[in-house]
Amino acid sequence: MKNTALIVVDMLYDFIDGSMACLEADKAVENTLQFIQKQHPSPILFVRDHHPAGHCSFTEQGGPWPPHCVQGTHGADIHEALAPYADEDLSFFKGEDPAREQYSGFEGQNPAGQSLSEVLHLLEMDQVIICGIATEYCVRNTAEDLLKDGFHVSILQDCIAYVDAQGHADALKAMKEEGIALR
Ligand code: VGL
Ligand code: ZN
Secondary structure, X not given: OOOEEEEEEOOEHHHHOOOOOOEOHHHHHHHHHHHHHHHOOOOEEEEEEOEOOOOOOEHHHOOOEOOOOEOOOHHHOEOOXXXXXXXXXXXXXXXXXXXOOOOOHHHOEOOOOOEHHXXXXXXXXXXXXXXXXXXXXXXXXXXXXXXXXXXXXXXXXEEEEEOOHHHHHHHHHHHHHHOOEEO
16 A cells, blocks of 8 residues: 555544444444554554634534534544554644534644645655545545645445445445545
């Protein structure tokens, strides 16, 4: 897996067993852990939804989602099975602006202020493998932005969780048609 990075998207407690618990999330976490232990991908980058309280995407503010992944709460933490693989410099936080929804990991920044694309290019990666939550939102948006940025993109089908089964199936079909590999 030369020049191939693994990108783990939003495997955070609120999407696993919290306010936005997604379908197949436990299985996705378990399979991701197995993939990491068997394949030893390097580097591993983490995308993290990281909202301030009162974010515009929350229902009380007129948005579509219950409050989730609020900064400093357990719901915003990476699942404990995967947390040991997360490096601060390779963690990209998104959704921090109270007034903007950000589904794509592309819009996130690491603590040094670098973007996902910047770091992938610095590390001379040309391929990315993506897993995480949710297929229809953050996984899809991140995968499409990486494809547009010139990376070969594949998705681990057993390592993704979703809000809605039909939405998940439709998103996979659309991504495949766009040239994203399903593996
Ligand atoms: C996401 C809904 C709200 C995602 C984030 O990461 O897929 N979905 N916030
Ligand atoms: Zn969010």
